[in-house]
Amino acid sequence: MPFEAAPEASDEDLLMHYAAGDAHAARVLTARLAPGVYRCAVRMLGDAAExxxxxxxxxLRLWRQAPNWEHGRAQPSTWLYRVASNLCLDRLRRKTTQPWPEGFDPASQAPSTQDRMEQAERVTALKQALGALPERQxxxxxxxxxxxxxxxxxxxVMELSVEAVExxxxxxxxxxxxxxxxxxxKLGFGDG
Incomplete structure (x- = not known):
């Protein structure tokens, strides 16, 4: 009979619990990891549906890997970001258009119309600048x-040395x- 993993359990423990049949562990791990992977994918692809x-x-690839997971070898979050990043890069390589299409504008939580417009200008400028960088950068x-x-x-995630990442x-x-x-x-990016 499966046992329910505690929400404060580590990602690796949750994955092991899922492999042992605990569906609750999968829900907790999904709630913990999927939002960050989604945000990263949106930023890389510029398309929410993709x-x-x-x-x-x-x-799904993480769930398939769960029964064979080697405890202590890698963190599930790192493994998941690597898989998602590679999937994004594969999609970007298949595209012939800009990685961030015209009109893409992530939802803003700004309180006023002016703030939303300024934020949209900053997001647009940043996404265009990011889009101009080489893929790995x-x-x-x-x-x-x-x-x-x-x-x-x-x-x-990128399967590089720390020095190469730096x-x-x-x-x-x-x-x-x-x-x-x-x-x-004009965009309020300051000197950073």
Whole structure:
């Protein structure tokens, strides 16, 4: 008989519980990991529907992997981000259009119309600048600075060394700075 994993259990423990037949563990792990994977996919693809597909596909691959999961070898979140990032990169390579189509505008929580318009301008400028970066730099910047993964986590996701990730993110930030240089003050990006 399956046992219910506690919501505070580690990702790896939840995955092991799911492999042992605990559906509750799968719900807890999905609620914990899927939103971040979805946000990352939206940022990489610029398309919410495609991001949902990628998130679902990545989660299904995690569930299929659960019975064979080697405890202590990798974190499920790192593995999941790697799978989702690779799925996104595959989709981007198949596309012949811009990675972020015209009209894409993530929902804003700004309280006023003016704030929403300013935020939309910043989002548009940032997505265009991110879209102009080489794929690997874009992926590293999104994972590190937008999703908040640590350099070692990004390295695991991208299957690179930490030094290579640091180099990619440095070049990506430098590229973004150059691409946004003319509009920094207008857009409120400051000196960062």
């Amino acid at each position: 991001a949902e597909d990628v998130t679902q596909d990545a989660m 874009r992926q590293a910047v999104i994972l590190r600075h937008i999703e908040g993964l640590t350099n070692p986590e990004v390295a695991a 180099s990619l993110t440095t070049r990506g930030r430098r590229g973004l700075k150059g691409l946004l240089a003319g509009a920094r003050d």
